[in-house]
Amino acid sequence: MAGARARLVADVRATLAAARGQARAASALAESRRAAALDRLRAVRSAHLACVRGLGAQRERARRAIEAAFVASSRRVAADLVSFSPDHTVVRLGTVTAPGCGTVVPALVPLLDRGHLFVSGSSVDDLVRLVLLRVLSAAPPGAVRLTVYDPERLGGTLAGFAPLGAAGLVRFVGPGGLGAALDELVDEIQRLNALVLAAGHTSVAALRPRPAPWQVVVLLCDASESLSSAQFDRVVRLGPACGIHLVCRGLPVPAVPTVVPVSLLDDGTVGSPAVADLPVSLDAFPSSTEIAARCREIASAATSGPPAASFASLLPARRWTRLATSGVSAPVGTTLDGSALVSMSLGDDPPHALIGGPSGSGKTNLLYAWLGALCARYSPDELALYLLDFKEGVSFARLAPGARDPSWLPHVRLVGVNINNDREFGLALLRHLASELRTRAAAAKRVDATKLSELRAEDPESRWPRIVAVIDEFQALLSGRDAVTTESVTLLEDLARRGRSQGIHLVLASQDVSGIEALWGRSGLVAQFTLRVALPKARRILSETNLAADTIPRFTAVVNADSGVPSANQVVRLPDASDRTTWRGLQQSLWESRPSGCVPPRLFDGDTVPSLPPPPPSDVPLAMLGETIDVGARPALFRLTRAPGRNLAILGTRSADATAILTTAALSLPSLRISVICLDDSAMPAATLVANAVGGRLFDRDTMAPLIADLTTTLESPPSGPPHVVIGFALDAHPSDLKALLTRGPENGVHVLGWWRTVARLRDALGGPGARTDAIGGWIALDVQGTDLAPLSPQSVTWYPRDRRALFFDRTTDRAPQVIVPYAIPPDRLSPRGLAVPTQPRGSTPADDATDASPGAAHG
Numbered sequence: 140m141a142g143a144r145a146r147l148v149a150d151v152r153a154t155l156a157a158a159r160g161q162a163r164a165a166s167a168l169a170e171s172r173r174a175a176a177l178d179r180l181r182a183v184r185s186a187h188l189a190c191v192r193g194l195g196a197q198r199e200r201a202r203r204a205i206e207a208a209f210v211a212s213s214r215r216v217a218a219d220l221v222s223f224s225p226d227h228t229v230v231r232l233g234t235v236t237a238p239g240c241g242t243v244v245p246a247l248v249p250l251l252d253r254g255h256l257f258v259s260g261s262s263v264d265d266l267v268r269l270v271l272l273r274v275l276s277a278a279p280p281g282a283v284r285l286t287v288y289d290p291e292r293l294g295g296t297l298a299g300f301a302p303l304g305a306a307g308l309v310r311f312v313g314p315g316g317l318g319a320a321l322d323e324l325v326d327e328i329q330r331l332n333a334l335v336l337a338a339g340h341t342s343v344a345a346l347r348p349r350p351a352p353w354q355v356v357v358l359l360c361d362a363s364e365s366l367s368s369a370q371f372d373r374v375v376r377l378g379p380a381c382g383i384h385l386v387c388r389g390l391p392v393p394a395v396p397t398v399v400p401v402s403l404l405d406d407g408t409v410g411s412p413a414v415a416d417l418p419v420s421l422d423a424f425p426s427s428t429e430i431a432a433r434c435r436e437i438a439s440a441a442t443s444g445p446p447a448a449s450f451a452s453l454l455p456a457r458r459w460t461r462l463a464t465s466g467v468s469a470p471v472g473t474t475l476d477g478s479a480l481v482s483m484s485l486g487d488d489p490p491h492a493l494i495g496g497p498s499g500s501g502k503t504n505l506l507y508a509w510l511g512a513l514c515a516r517y518s519p520d521e522l523a524l525y526l527l528d529f530k531e532g533v534s535f536a537r538l539a540p541g542a543r544d545p546s547w548l549p550h551v552r553l554v555g556v557n558i559n560n561d562r563e564f565g566l567a568l569l570r571h572l573a574s575e576l577r578t579r580a581a582a583a584k585r586v587d588a589t590k591l592s593e594l595r596a597e598d599p600e601s602r603w604p605r606i607v608a609v610i611d612e613f614q615a616l617l618s619g620r621d622a623v624t625t626e627s628v629t630l631l632e633d634l635a636r637r638g639r640s641q642g643i644h645l646v647l648a649s650q651d652v653s654g655i656e657a658l659w660g661r662s663g664l665v666a667q668f669t670l671r672v673a674l675p676k677a678r679r680i681l682s683e684t685n686l687a688a689d690t691i692p693r694f695t696a697v698v699n700a701d702s703g704v705p706s707a708n709q710v711v712r713l714p715d716a717s718d719r720t721t722w723r724g725l726q727q728s729l730w731e732s733r734p735s736g737c738v739p740p741r742l743f744d745g746d747t748v749p750s751l752p753p754p755p756p757s758d759v760p761l762a763m764l765g766e767t768i769d770v771g772a773r774p775a776l777f778r779l780t781r782a783p784g785r786n787l788a789i790l791g792t793r794s795a796d797a798t799a800i801l802t803t804a805a806l807s808l809p810s811l812r813i814s815v816i817c818l819d820d821s822a823m824p825a826a827t828l829v830a831n832a833v834g835g836r837l838f839d840r841d842t843m844a845p846l847i848a849d850l851t852t853t854l855e856s857p858p859s860g861p862p863h864v865v866i867g868f869a870l871d872a873h874p875s876d877l878k879a880l881l882t883r884g885p886e887n888g889v890h891v892l893g894w895w896r897t898v899a900r901l902r903d904a905l906g907g908p909g910a911r912t913d914a915i916g917g918w919i920a921l922d923v924q925g926t927d928l929a930p931l932s933p934q935s936v937t938w939y940p941r942d943r944r945a946l947f948f949d950r951t952t953d954r955a956p957q958v959i960v961p962y963a964i965p966p967d968r969l970s971p972r973g974l975a976v977p978t979q980p981r982g983s984t985p986a987d988d989a990t991d992a993s994p995g996a997a998h999g
């Protein structure tokens with residue numbers, strides 16, 4: 140038992156000892172593993188630390204390198220900026236401090252050819268003025284034009300810029316004018332866009348020369364204002380490519396890349412994305428005195444240049460040495476730098492000229508310069524001038540003899556002035572030239588010549604001068620929609636086409652040819668006018684795409700002898716040639732050298748009343764009724780032949796004109812027996828004078844009946860001898876039986892030249908409303924509408940009555956009525972010549988009335 144127990148104890152002890160041993164071994168193993176793990180941990184920690192330290196050093200090195208590069212480049216850029224002189228496309232506002240290097244650089248914002256500036260913040264007007272002055276100063280003088288819309292202060296905000304107006308470089312748009320101004324800008328954008336696209340570019344900046352100046356449009360709006368219009372949007376989007384730029388105050392900034400916002404901040408600095416939103420220290424604002432002074436300089440630089448050539452320098456050393464065989468040519472001025480004369484020629488090519496420019500741009504002056512230079516080179520045998528001016532004024536009048544200066548330019552055949560209401564005179568000139576064309580063509584045909592130079596060679600004895608016909612403000616001739624316009628255009632077309640070969644050259648001048656439908660409707664007509672001359676701001680003269688006239692300075696012109704093709708532009712500085720004293724010297728010397736037999740030109744002045752000329756020689760009595768509106772100063776004549784219908788009716792209520800016509804008609808029939816009837820008291824004084832002057836008897840409403848009865852009786856057995864003429868004043872004022880006299884008188888030697896105040900009353904005298912009118916072979920309408928004249932004319936009559944003009948028609952000789960100007964009554968011819976028996980007008984003495992209301996007085 141005990142042994143078993145002891146064995147058991149020994150076993151337990153052995154087991155325990157073994158277990159203890161195993162536990163110790165395991166513990167020792169774990170301990171050694173732990174120590175190894177701790178070693179690894181220490182090693183990793185130290186490696187990590189080394190790694191972190193290495194990276195930090197590397198990062199620091201890289202940072203330093205980057206910083207050094209930044210500072211270096213920042214210094215470089217700043218140095219560049221400091222030495223950079225900004226071109227006209229950017230505007231300097233002030234300075235910014237370059238980050239990194241601390242260098243102060245100019246703060247520049249883009250404008251011309253680049254974009255728009257929208258300025259915001261309080262009190263920005265000084266900033267706007269600064270911007271504008273900088274822009275104007277950076278571009279060449281005259282190259283930037285301002286448009287200012289300042290509805291609150293009516294332009295007062297930018298008053299300092301007003302001196303630019305002297306050169307047309309600023310305009311102020313009124314509060315209601317913005318819409319129209321935007322429309323104009325859009326039109327301009329459209330026009331310029333067409334040019335840019337046609338040249339294959341994207342901006343006018345690429346075009347040389349620039350087709351138009353830059354336009355800076357300043358809109359000074361209230362902050363609450365919004366300017367949303369399609370036209371405004373178009374200007375915003377499309378303006379910069381066309382050199383049209385906005386500088387706006389108080390408007391919301393449109394989300395368009397070309398718009399640059401500029402904000403004036405409360406601390407007095409400016410922020411803008413254009414300067415990376417760095418705070419800008421503004422430059423000092425210019426004072427209004429500085430602005431005005433600078434603008435004055437710019438305006439004067441824009442309008443000045445080298446001194447213009449003098450008119451004398453256009454004249455040759457020796458007069459009248461040139462032959463016009465193949466054309467005429469003379470200088471009009473010099474090149475811009477004054478180094479050479481520039482000439483204008485007419486001949487086979489170019490044959491005709493078109494001259495355009497707004498009022499006051501110098502068209503008349505240019506014509507004087509050119510005509511003077513031509514007339515000094517070519518004798519009157521080589522050059523003949525026909526000069527018409529449709530505008531009011533007397534521009535060409537001094538070329539014809541006048542009261543103060545009896546000299547005339549010997550080349551001039553015809554001068555027409557103040558003819559704005561007498562378009563018929565323009566037509567008469569064209570008819571005259573057309574007839575000259577026919578004469579020359581026939582002469583050329585006889586010698587087998589096709590053009591003037593050949594005709595002159597074949598027929599050296601005859602004189603075939605080149606004809607230059609100048610029509611100033613010719614649009615007036617083509618302005619109506621009537622027979623005058625239609626015939627004028629047809630004649631112009633014919634002359635333009637065939638005139639070149641016969642030496643007939645047209646020079647048409649106008650303020651604005653763009654609206655002349657009659658002209659542009661016939662492209663063949665315009666195409667003949669290959670010499671184009673555009674004064675500053677002339678529209679559409681050169682060609683649709685040639686805008687050179689927009690940019691030339693005052694007193695210059697673009698002369699283009701190739702139908703306006705831009706490459707043929709020649710800019711010429713024009714001398715002052717229209718000055719009266721400058722011109723007089725030339726005219727006087729040419730006049731003194733005039734060839735013998737040189738006759739003074741015909742002067743038609745629409746404002747003067749023609750004088751009664753001596754009667755033309757004739758076998759038949761001729762009543763002179765007035766002057767025709769014609770190239771020759773012809774009288775309108777009414778033949779008193781012994782034929783039915785040779786009576787004349789004057790129709791209308793204008794008593795002064797009716798009296799003048801009756802009086803001069805009576806005075807022009809000195810050898811006839813004349814009886815004067817007057818049935819209206821107010822006309823009695825004039826009738827009395829006429830009766831006295833022609834030695835005829837005077838009859839009134841009480842004494843007329845026996846006269847009519849006597850004359851009617853003589854119709855049965857007419858006496859021989861000169862006809863008996865009844866001059867009738869206001870024949871409708873009293874019922875009278877004139878029918879027999881009117882219908883049977885003329886063939887029996889009695890003629891009535893009478894005045895009725897309406898057509899209806901004349902018809903009453905002939906027997907009533909349905910009466911035949913063929914007893915009236917001639918009529919003169921005063922203030923009678925064309926439609927009223929239908930019974931008296933085989934065809935419809937167009938007549939719009941006008942002052943001191945009458946419409947005359949003679950059924951036997953005329954195809955159509957013609958306009959005449961009643962003559963002035965010569966007061967010296969109204970002295971009594973024979974025994975008149977004036978009747979006593981009721982309530983007045985004839986002598987007094989005759990003095991006060993004499994027809995001569997009525998015509999001034």
Ligand SMILES: Nc1ncnc2c1ncn2[C@@H]1O[C@H](COP(=O)(O)OP(=O)(O)OP(=O)(O)O)[C@@H](O)[C@H]1O
Pocket residue numbers: 447496497498499500501502503504505650694695713714715716717718
């Ligand atoms: N080259 C010049 N040098 C100096 N003065 C000039 C010159 N050209 C024109 N002028 C002056 O400018 C004024 C206007 O000129 P001009 O009468 O020739 O213009 P226009 O175009 O014919 O005007 P309008 O159509 O109104 O008659 C005149 O007083 C004229 O003397």
